[in-house]
Amino acid sequence: MALDLDFDLPLPPFTVSAALTVGAETVALVGPSGAGKTTVLRAVAGLARPGRGRIALDGQPWFDAGTGVSLAPEERSVGLVFQDYALFPHLSVRKNVAFGARSDPARVDELLERLQISHLAREKPTTLSGGERQRVALARALARRPRVLLLDEPLSALDAHTRAEIKVQLRELLDDLALPAIFISHDFRDAVALAHRAAVIVGGKIRQVGPVESLASRPTDAFVAALTGNNVLRSIATPNGAGSTLTLEDGQQLRVPARAGGPVGLVIAPGDVRVLADPPAGERPANALRGMVTGLTRLGSRVEARVGSVDVECRAEEPASAALAAGGEAWVQLPAEAITVVPLDGVGAVER
Amino acid sequence: MHLPAMPAARRAGFTALLALAAGISLTFLALPVVALFTQAPLGRLPELLSDPVLQEILSVTVKTNLIANALIILLGTPTAYLLATRHFPGRALLVTVVELPLVLPPAVAGIGLLAAFSTGGLLGAQLQEAGIVIPFTQWAVVLAITFVASPFYVRQAIASFEAVDPRLPDAARTLGAGPARTFLRVSLPLAAGGLVAGWVLAFARGVGEFGATIMFAGNVRGVTQTLTLGIYEQLDANFDLSLAIGVLLVILSAAVLLLYKLISSWRSISTSTSPFRLSRSLPR
Numbered sequence: 001m002a003l004d005l006d007f008d009l010p011l012p013p014f015t016v017s018a019a020l021t022v023g024a025e026t027v028a029l030v031g032p033s034g035a036g037k038t039t040v041l042r043a044v045a046g047l048a049r050p051g052r053g054r055i056a057l058d059g060q061p062w063f064d065a066g067t068g069v070s071l072a073p074e075e076r077s078v079g080l081v082f083q084d085y086a087l088f089p090h091l092s093v094r095k096n097v098a099f100g101a102r103s104d105p106a107r108v109d110e111l112l113e114r115l116q117i118s119h120l121a122r123e124k125p126t127t128l129s130g131g132e133r134q135r136v137a138l139a140r141a142l143a144r145r146p147r148v149l150l151l152d153e154p155l156s157a158l159d160a161h162t163r164a165e166i167k168v169q170l171r172e173l174l175d176d177l178a179l180p181a182i183f184i185s186h187d188f189r190d191a192v193a194l195a196h197r198a199a200v201i202v203g204g205k206i207r208q209v210g211p212v213e214s215l216a217s218r219p220t221d222a223f224v225a226a227l228t229g230n231n232v233l234r235s236i237a238t239p240n241g242a243g244s245t246l247t248l249e250d251g252q253q254l255r256v257p258a259r260a261g262g263p264v265g266l267v268i269a270p271g272d273v274r275v276l277a278d279p280p281a282g283e284r285p286a287n288a289l290r291g292m293v294t295g296l297t298r299l300g301s302r303v304e305a306r307v308g309s310v311d312v313e314c315r316a317e318e319p320a321s322a323a324l325a326a327g328g329e330a331w332v333q334l335p336a337e338a339i340t341v342v343p344l345d346g347v348g349a350v351e352r
Numbered sequence: 353m354h355l356p357a358m359p360a361a362r363r364a365g366f367t368a369l370l371a372l373a374a375g376i377s378l379t380f381l382a383l384p385v386v387a388l389f390t391q392a393p394l395g396r397l398p399e400l401l402s403d404p405v406l407q408e409i410l411s412v413t414v415k416t417n418l419i420a421n422a423l424i425i426l427l428g429t430p431t432a433y434l435l436a437t438r439h440f441p442g443r444a445l446l447v448t449v450v451e452l453p454l455v456l457p458p459a460v461a462g463i464g465l466l467a468a469f470s471t472g473g474l475l476g477a478q479l480q481e482a483g484i485v486i487p488f489t490q491w492a493v494v495l496a497i498t499f500v501a502s503p504f505y506v507r508q509a510i511a512s513f514e515a516v517d518p519r520l521p522d523a524a525r526t527l528g529a530g531p532a533r534t535f536l537r538v539s540l541p542l543a544a545g546g547l548v549a550g551w552v553l554a555f556a557r558g559v560g561e562f563g564a565t566i567m568f569a570g571n572v573r574g575v576t577q578t579l580t581l582g583i584y585e586q587l588d589a590n591f592d593l594s595l596a597i598g599v600l601l602v603i604l605s606a607a608v609l610l611l612y613k614l615i616s617s618w619r620s621i622s623t624s625t626s627p628f629r630l631s632r633s634l635p636r
Contacts, residue, residue, distance in 0.1 A: 045526050073525035080526040086519040090541045099537070100527035144528050 003148050003180040007053025007063070009036075009043055015051075016040060016204040022148075022180040028191030028212070029184045030227060031201035037184040038083070040201070041150045044182070045080045046073035057147060057180075076148075079141030083152040083184075085133045087125035093136050094121040100143030111139040131162040138173070149174075151183035155190050167193045188216070188228050200224045222265035222342050231273070231311050233266040234344060246341070250308070254287045254334060258341045265342045270304070270313035272338035276331040277320040287334045296326040307332045385602055392595035400596040408574045409582040409597070416490060416578060417558050420497035424505050424554055429547065432509030433535065437521075447510065454503040458563025461500055465568040469495070492569035493576050497558040505547075505554035512546025513539060545619040549612055556608045559601070 006019045016036035020027065029037050042048035044055055046062065049070060055063040062071045079100075088096050094108060101107040112118040115135040125133060134154065141149065154170060155163050171194050174181055185191055191198040192212050199209040200223070208215060208224045219225035226232045235246040237260035244260045247253050254266065280288060291308020303321045304313050307330050314321050323330050393400070400406070435447055453461060468474045469486040479486065486492050516539055524534040540547075562580040569576040571585055579597055586594040 042522075045522075047522050047525065072530070073522070074528045074530050076526075078526055080523070082519050082523060084519075086517065086523045088520060088523070088538060088542075099524065099529070102528065140523075140527065 001058060001147070001178075001180060003044070003182075004054070004056045004059075005040070005044065007043060007050035007055060007065075009039055009048060009050040011036060011039055011204065014204040016043075018043070018201075018206060020182075020199060020206065020209065022182060024178045024180060025196040026174045026181045026183065026194055028195035028198040029182055029201055030188050030191050030198050031186065032227075033186055035201045036204040037186075037201055038152055039204075041080065041152055041182065041184060044076075044148065044150060045078045046071060046076050077144070077146050078148045078150055079144060079146035081134075081137045081141045081149075081151040081154055084157055085125075085137035087133060087136055087140070089125055092122050092124060093117060093128070096125065096136055097139045097143050100140050104143075107143060107145075111142055115139045129162070130158045131166055134158065134166060138170075142177075147179065149177065149179050149181040151181065153184050153186070155185065155187075170194060188212075192216075200227055216269065218340065219267060219342060222267070222344050225265060225267040225340070225342055230267045230269050230340075231309075232342075233268075233309060235264060235266050237261050237264045237341065243336075244341070248289075248309075252289050254289075254336075254339070256336050256339045256341055258339075260341045263344045265344045266334075267340040267342055268310075268334050268338050270311040272335065273307075273310055273312045273314075274333040274335065275307075275312060275314055275318070275320040275323055276333055277323050279329075279331055285333060287336055287339075288331055289334065290329060290331050293324050293326055293328050293330050296324055305330075310334070388595060388598045388602060392599050393592050394599075396592065397596055397599065400593055401600065403593060405573070405586075405590075406582070406593065406597065409577050409579055412490065412493070412574065412576065413559065413578040416493040416497060417555070419494045420501065420558055421551070421555055423494070423498050424502045424558075425547075425551060428502055428506040429509060429540075432506050433513050433539065435506075436510045436513035437539075450506050450510075451503050453500050454507070456500075458500060458561070459567060461564035462496065462567025465492070465495060465499060465564060469568075487568060488570045488572065488576065490569075490575055493565055493578060496564040496568050497561050500561055500564055501554040501558035504557050505550040508550025508553065509543070509547050512543035512550070515546065516542045545615060549615045549619065552608055552612045552615065556605060559604065 001024045003022045005021070007017070009016045014036070016039045018040045029040060031037055039048055043050050043063070050063060050065065052065050053063075054061060054065070057077070061067070061069045062076050063069060088099065091099065094112065097111055098105070098108045101111070109118075112121055115138055117132060117135045117139060120128065120132060120136070125136065128136065134157070155166060158166060167190070174194065183190075183194060188198070195212055197210060198212045198215055200207045200215065202223055208220050210218075215224060216228035216230065219228060219230065222232045233248055235248045235254075237244045237246050239259050239261055240255065242259070243255055243257040245253055245255055246260075246264065246266050248266070256266070276285075276288065279290075289308055289310060291306075291310065294306045296305040297303070298316060301316050302313065303316050303324060304311070305324045305326075306312065307324070310332055312324070312332055431450070435443060435450070456464075466473060466487060469479065469492075470476055471480060471485075471487075486495065520538050520542065521534045524538045525531075529537065559578075560580060561578070562584070565576065565578065566581060566584075571577055571581045573585070577585065579601060583594045583597045583601075586597070
């Protein structure tokens with residue numbers, strides 16, 4: 001089972017371009033708001049018409065600009081869960097779900113049961129909580145036995161507590177269904193929780209596609225690096241022997257094994273930054289930086305802070321974490337092997 | 353906090369001025385209605401209302417308005433849905449065409465209908481060939497009512513269909529419903545409150561229709577004479593009957609207005625189109 005997308009959809013102010021193959025897996029489409037994420041889902045569902053390209057399920061075209069094929073939404077087999085759910089306010093929960101499962105009451109019962117909303121069957125959507133609405137929307141989308149599942153920001157309308165609960169259940173459901181599923185989020189952490197792979201989209205273009213772990217650890221550009229939660233420090237690279245020297249905006253220098261030149265982004269995960277317990281005496285250790293400690297947060301066993309312009313994350317039981325005091329100065333070390341160098345804004349060259 | 357104090361006398365004077373203006377306008381607006389009820393021989397009302405002349409007038413009014421309202425709803429609803437949901441060049445112009453009768457003087461509507469449907473008119477030759485005569489028949493009353501009253505319905509219907517969250521019909525389509533089923537099961541029920549409100553206004557305008565009807569259909573008792581035309585004719589012949597019809601129409605109009613207000617407040621409470629945004633902000 002595979003959903004193939006390759007299309008361009010002009011959408012002022014830019015063109016949304018999507019090229020993606022989704023097997024029986026969950027793919028997250030992650031990007032800031034206004035990146036064209038919802039447009040991609042609408043095109044797959046048949047609610048928006050691309051100007052060029054092809055959308056096909058298992059080789060059967062749903063849309064093909066070349067041959068003029070364009071199936072109406074009701075002729076495609078998609079379950080679309082809208083952002084804010086778009087439940088029919090004039091119909092009960094049961095009738096909402098039954099809307100997609102025409103003359104199959106057994107299917108409706110099964111879905112109400114499976115999503116644990118049987119007791120709400122006679123309620124109107126307005127009386128439900130966010131989490132309950134989300135289950136109803138899922139049940140309704142699944143009622144038609146879709147062959148593709150599309151979810152638009154399934155978690156954004158939920159409060160933190162419900163969100164955590166739904167995440168787990170949604171992951172199980174998606175694994176059970178084993179359908180090509182695309183879900184949209186502006187938060188990369190949702191992608192980590194729910195998806196096998198993720199595609200980062202910005203300005204209508206997909207920047208990088210890959211397994212969620214590899215996007216965070218091996219971003220190919222500064223945008224993807226920042227979106228996946230990494231530090232991205234602007235610097236100027238000068239080739240130096242086998243590697244390069246990076247000069248940060250404040251003049252401090254680091255060495256990395258990658259060969260690069262010009263303006264580049266230095267990428268490192270907050271968890272990979274090492275906090276030094278004591279200020280170095282004598283010679284400055286390799287890749288050590290000094291900075292003011294701001295934004296210190298101690299939450300349970302985790303400590304988060306910003307040292308200079310570097311976000312740092314460490315465990316409270318690490319003795320070095322004691323060196324982090326708000327308003328004080330601290331030293332951090334950026335291990336060369338944990339640093340990725342990415343081009344900045346299309347300029348700067350990085351050899352791979 | 354210190355505010356520059358307005359002298360108490362000046363504040364009271366301003367309020368008195370407002371009250372005076374309001375008093376004059378309300379008196380003026382209520383006066384004809386009050387006069388109608390005080391001048392009408394209320395004691396003889398049952399007798400007057402059972403007058404055979406009035407029975408005929410009532411029968412013409414009910415018949416023509418029923419047909420006109422059916423035409424308005426059956427043709428106006430799809431028209432409104434089309435204009436509300438499709439965007440095409442010239443749409444604004446079509447909406448203006450729909451709304452034009454709203455601002456057209458009734459006499460102009462009457463002369464326009466004559467210019468279109470009379471023997472020498474725009475469609476005169478074709479109608480004559482088909483053996484159809486419209487002016488000064490009951491159909492002329494129906495067309496006059498339909499012409500002047502339909503914008504009240506169609507305008508409100510367009511607004512009601514536009515107010516339906518567009519994601520709901522989209523959702524229906526992805527759930528396997530074709531455009532017709534989506535219209536019947538989703539758009540129509542969600543716009544229903546607004547459609548009824550629009551229809552109430554159109555109905556009131558239709559029953560009150562006078563100018564276009566008298567020009568296009570004439571004032572023939574038992575054929576084209578409706579309640580408003582009846583008032584006009586009985587003015588000299590039987591003033592008391594005129595007053596009685598007036599009382600009848602005031603009661604009908606007040607009932608219609610009340611109904612409209614009830615529907616409007618019910619709609620604003622139930623906000624059929626998008627309850628999500630409203631309730632999401634409520635603490636749970």
